[in-house]
Amino acid sequence: xxxxxxxxxxxxxxxxxxxxxxxxxxxxxxxxxxxxxxxxxxxxxxxxxxxxxxxxxxxxxxxxxxxxxxxxxxxxxxxxxxxxxxxxxxxxxxxxxxxxxxxxxxxxxxxxxxxxxxxxxxxxxxxxxxxxxxxxxxxxxxxxxxxxxxxx
Amino acid sequence: xxxxxxxxxxxxxxxxxxxxxxxxxxxxxxxxxxxxxxxxxxxxxxxxxxxxxxxxxxxxxxxxxxxxxxxxxxxxxxxxxxxxxxxxxxxxxxxxxxxxxxxxxxxxxxxxxxxxxxx
Numbered sequence: 001x002x003x004x005x006x007x008x009x010x011x012x013x014x015x016x017x018x019x020x021x022x023x024x025x026x027x028x029x030x031x032x033x034x035x036x037x038x039x040x041x042x043x044x045x046x047x048x049x050x051x052x053x054x055x056x057x058x059x060x061x062x063x064x065x066x067x068x069x070x071x072x073x074x075x076x077x078x079x080x081x082x083x084x085x086x087x088x089x090x091x092x093x094x095x096x097x098x099x100x101x102x103x104x105x106x107x108x109x110x111x112x113x114x115x116x117x118x119x120x121x122x123x124x125x126x127x128x129x130x131x132x133x134x135x136x137x138x139x140x141x142x143x144x145x146x147x148x149x150x151x152x
Numbered sequence: 153x154x155x156x157x158x159x160x161x162x163x164x165x166x167x168x169x170x171x172x173x174x175x176x177x178x179x180x181x182x183x184x185x186x187x188x189x190x191x192x193x194x195x196x197x198x199x200x201x202x203x204x205x206x207x208x209x210x211x212x213x214x215x216x217x218x219x220x221x222x223x224x225x226x227x228x229x230x231x232x233x234x235x236x237x238x239x240x241x242x243x244x245x246x247x248x249x250x251x252x253x254x255x256x257x258x259x260x261x262x263x264x265x266x267x268x269x270x271x
Contacts, residue, residue, distance in 0.1 A: 002179050003172065003255070006201065006232040050222045054215035063222055065184040066250035096175030103171050103184055112219070130186035130249020 003099070047108055049083075055144070058114060058136045065130035066103075074125050074134060079114040083132070164225030168206065168251075176262055179237065179255040185227045186249040193251060195244050202231040204253070236261040 050061040062083055064072060072085040086107035114136065122137040171182040181204075185193070188206035196203040206227035233255065241256025 002174060002234055002236045002257070003181075003202070004232045004234075006230045048221035048223070049219055050213075050217065051219035052213040052215045052217050054213065059213050059215070061222060063186040064249075065186040066248050068248060094173070094175060096173055099172040099174065101171050102169040103182060104169075115218075127248075129189050130184070 046110060047083075049110055049112070051112055053115065056138055058118065058138070060112065060132075060134040060136070062110065062132040062134075063130065064127070064132050067127075067130065069127055072127065072132065074132075076118070076120055076123065076136075079117050081112045081114060081134070081136070082109065083111075083134075084109045164223075165228035166223065166225055167229040168204075168227040170229070176257070178241075178257055181251075181253040181255070183227070183229075183251040183253070184249065185246075185251055188227065188246070188249060188251075190246050193244070193246055195242075195253065197233070197239060197242060200232050200234070202233050202255075204229050204231075204251075206251070 048063045050059075052059040052061075060081065060083075064085065064087075067085060067087055071087065072083070075082050075084070084107075087105045089103075089105040117139050118136040119139050123134065125132065125134045127133075168183040168185050170184075171180075173180045173182075183204065183206075185206040187208045192207040192209075194203075194205045194207070196205075204227070208224075208226055210224055236257055238256045238258040242254070243256075244251060244253045246252075
């Protein structure tokens, strides 16, 4: 072995592994993402997303490391946002061995139902360092209105 | 108990998803670090210790998180490398949050072909 994972005893928290295991088991029970299967041998994968509901806009972040603009397809229909794409691993014939293989490849799709209609003319999507950020503006009529109370 | 608190107070660190591939020429590590730019990637070699640290700034978006799956914190992993790795032949590239780290194997360690002479 030319390379070995090293655990620094100063950094190594004996509780962390147990905590991670517990979280993973909890996630299994809270699993509400149904991976859509695309084919018999196509493993469907789901990149992690964040969806933040702000006062005037919604922000969607999606982790897509190693993908380029041409690999990603973002579309919106009424109030459903879809992020689609595919991540191909390089299929070169290589002579060697893998010590570890954790990176997935294949096609993915995430759909998000937006709580309200958005202004489809004001959508910005930016891909930077493998992180896709989509900002959608809410329509004027769906923004929460402040009602001033007058005291008599 | 104090130690546990100390760990909790530190910024969270976790290893990135990694592929490690070795052939005769080099050991190649591919790591997924979305959100890490060139400036925030620190790779250090200290004797036998290889430290890979991808910093991410913790940014809380104002508003209510309806879905939260992206982990907060830094990517951090340490490896021990042995003497077969040439310290002068280590190169790293990052593009679209995908880090490729190539550790070249020393010339003296590469398998050599011995040609058989027929007389």
